[in-house]
Amino acid sequence: MNTSLNHLPRRDHGRLTELDWLRVIAFGLLILYHVGMYYVSWDWHVKSPRLVPGLEAAMLWLNPWRMSLLFLISGAAIGLMVERGSQGLIRQRSARLLLPLLFGMAVVVPPQSYLQVVEKFGYAGSYLDFLQLYAHAYHGFCSDSADGRTCLTLPTWNHLWFLPYLWCYTMLALLLCKAGPWTRHAGWSGLVSGTRVLWVPWLVLALLRQHLMPLFPIRNDLVHDWYHHALSLSMFVVGMALFGHRDDRHGAWAAVHRWRWVALVLAVVVQISFQCWSDSYGDNEDVSTASLMALRVLSSGRQWLPLVAVLGWGRHWLAQRDSLTLRWLTQAVFPFYIVHQTATVVSAHWLAQQQWPLALEAAAVVAFTVVVCGAAAWLAMQVSWLRPWMGLAPKGPEALKTLKALNDSDALNESKALNQSKT
Numbered sequence: 001m002n003t004s005l006n007h008l009p010r011r012d013h014g015r016l017t018e019l020d021w022l023r024v025i026a027f028g029l030l031i032l033y034h035v036g037m038y039y040v041s042w043d044w045h046v047k048s049p050r051l052v053p054g055l056e057a058a059m060l061w062l063n064p065w066r067m068s069l070l071f072l073i074s075g076a077a078i079g080l081m082v083e084r085g086s087q088g089l090i091r092q093r094s095a096r097l098l099l100p101l102l103f104g105m106a107v108v109v110p111p112q113s114y115l116q117v118v119e120k121f122g123y124a125g126s127y128l129d130f131l132q133l134y135a136h137a138y139h140g141f142c143s144d145s146a147d148g149r150t151c152l153t154l155p156t157w158n159h160l161w162f163l164p165y166l167w168c169y170t171m172l173a174l175l176l177c178k179a180g181p182w183t184r185h186a187g188w189s190g191l192v193s194g195t196r197v198l199w200v201p202w203l204v205l206a207l208l209r210q211h212l213m214p215l216f217p218i219r220n221d222l223v224h225d226w227y228h229h230a231l232s233l234s235m236f237v238v239g240m241a242l243f244g245h246r247d248d249r250h251g252a253w254a255a256v257h258r259w260r261w262v263a264l265v266l267a268v269v270v271q272i273s274f275q276c277w278s279d280s281y282g283d284n285e286d287v288s289t290a291s292l293m294a295l296r297v298l299s300s301g302r303q304w305l306p307l308v309a310v311l312g313w314g315r316h317w318l319a320q321r322d323s324l325t326l327r328w329l330t331q332a333v334f335p336f337y338i339v340h341q342t343a344t345v346v347s348a349h350w351l352a353q354q355q356w357p358l359a360l361e362a363a364a365v366v367a368f369t370v371v372v373c374g375a376a377a378w379l380a381m382q383v384s385w386l387r388p389w390m391g392l393a394p395k396g397p398e399a400l401k402t403l404k405a406l407n408d409s410d411a412l413n414e415s416k417a418l419n420q421s422k423t
Contacts, residue, residue, distance in 0.1 A: 016076070016243070017326065018318035022310065023073050024329045029066060031340050031373070033059060034159070035365050038348045045116040045158070046345050050358050061271060064303040067162070068235045069310060074166055075173070075239025082177045090174050096391055097167040103389040104160045104338050110134050112158055112345045117141050119349070153221075159341040161220040165229070168222075169236045190252075192241050197255040197308060198263060201238055205231065205300035210293060235307075242311070253315070260312025267305035274298040332377035334391030343372035 036059050037044040039052040081089055114130045117123040121141050123130065133140075134154050142151035157164070191200055212227035219225050242252045256263075277295060281287055287295075347368040351361050380390035387394060 017322045018314040021318040022314045027333045065306045071232045071235040072239035075236035076243035079240040079243040097163050099388050100391040101163040109158045115349045192252040202304045206297045209296045256312045257315045263308035270301035335377040335380045336373040339376045343369040
């Protein structure tokens, strides 16, 4: 397939292809991260009998900022939609986020929960038996731990927690934009312009971590998750602010690019400092208040500075790199997200029983997940009634243009091949 821009419909003015690429890359990393969760010692829905603790070091570098990147990009996308003056955004965004959530909780997530209770609670019933418990909100799968007695909440959204959180922030942003028009030159965007892009969000995250995190640990339950809300909403707002200055040579988006090297070096230094400092305490819980505050400041840097580096280098390498591949992946990434964790859990549970060599098993889990995701995305794109349940917009003029571009590109390639064969 020819991916030349000559065969692409013109993109809307102001579209940032680097954000499209970063969104695709972020969800790709999410797939690898969740495969890794199966093999590390941290608690997850199912666990491999053959753990690989060495993965934890790499995952600890990724963990602080991977979801913040997605909330930031989502904020930028909403800023673009509002600026375009798109009509019916509240209805459109509600459908795009809530319908996949309902579909996922009813169809996609239950296999994860079933295998979880099979492995962790020794459940011996069939999947159909479990579905009856799931539908009736059974709360009898409980365990005791150091934090007290905890029970598995059914039905559950598992990895789809991102959707209700994003819906809340999107609705809040759209309602506020109705009250006061959004412009790319909004004054508050200047808070993250210039060198402030390096330290103002870092300071905000440090304050949140210091004062809210001890009171409201992350739970992904939407109602009691106040620290998580403050954290994710901050990233969403920063995304709108960054995007609002995308054409300003002295604005926030230019600053992200200008300070990408500094952000990258600082991110490495902060990560190493945090790791060395935290390792010096080991399992000792007797940490002074000053040291705890310093660790939280460093931890906030581990979250923000990689984001600046990723965005800056993304703009440097990926700006204006549009292609048919990107167009397809931009559509496919939502179905990928919806089904990926179920594909990982099911394949990992089955492959663990086959006793393959560990490296082969892990590669097979990744391959199976990608294939299932690709098949799900292709099916969702082909079946009209399935599109909204998998997070895709109804087929419209832009989709038809892209489809025509694909067909024209293939036809051109066939014509070139035919001419070459004749000569």
